[in-house]
Amino acid sequence: MKPVMTRLMQFAVAPTIAIALLLSMGATSPNVRYHRIGHELMCVCGCNEILAECNHDSCPDSPVELAELKADLAKGMTDHQIFAAFQAEYGATVLAAPMLTRFNMVAWIVPPLLLVLGIVGVMGLVRKWRLRAAAVPAAANVEHFDHLRSRIRKETEL
Secondary structure, three states, rough: OOOOHHHHHHHHHHHHHHHHHHHHHHOHHHHHHHHHOOOOOOOOOOOOOOOOOOOOOOOOHHHHHHHHHHHHHHHHHOOHHHHHHHHHHHHHHHEEEOOHHHHHHHHHHHHHHHHHHHHHHHHHHHHHHOOOOOOOOOOOOOOHHHHHHHHHHHHHHH
C-alpha cells in the first residue's frame, strides 16, 4: 500500500499540470497573435481576401495594413482596440466578421424572436377560432312556425 503522502502528491500534480497547460495555451506569442488577427481582417483593395492571405500581385493595401497591424501590436493594443482602429480607418468591411456589439446582438436576436412570437400568435388565433362555438339559430317565437315551414317547403319543393 502506498503512503498517504504519495497519493496526495499524485492528486496535486495532475491538476497543477492541467492548469499550467491551460494557461500556456492562453498565452500567445506576438507572431501567433499577428497571424490570428491578420486572419480576422480583410484586405481593403477589393480582392475580398483575408488580410494575411492577400496574394495578388502588387497589392497596394495589404502591405500598408500589415505594417499598421505590426505597429498596433508593438504599441500593446488589445485585439478589440486593433479591430476598432481598423474599423474607424477603413470602415466595417475591413472586419472578416462583425464585432460583437449590442446593436449586432439585437440584429441577430430580434428577427428569430419575432418569427417565433408570430408563429405562437397565429397558433393561438387559430386555436381560438377552432374553439369558438358554432352559431346556433335562435328558437322561433312565431305562432304557427311548423305550419309556415311546411308551406315554405311545399312552395320551394324541397
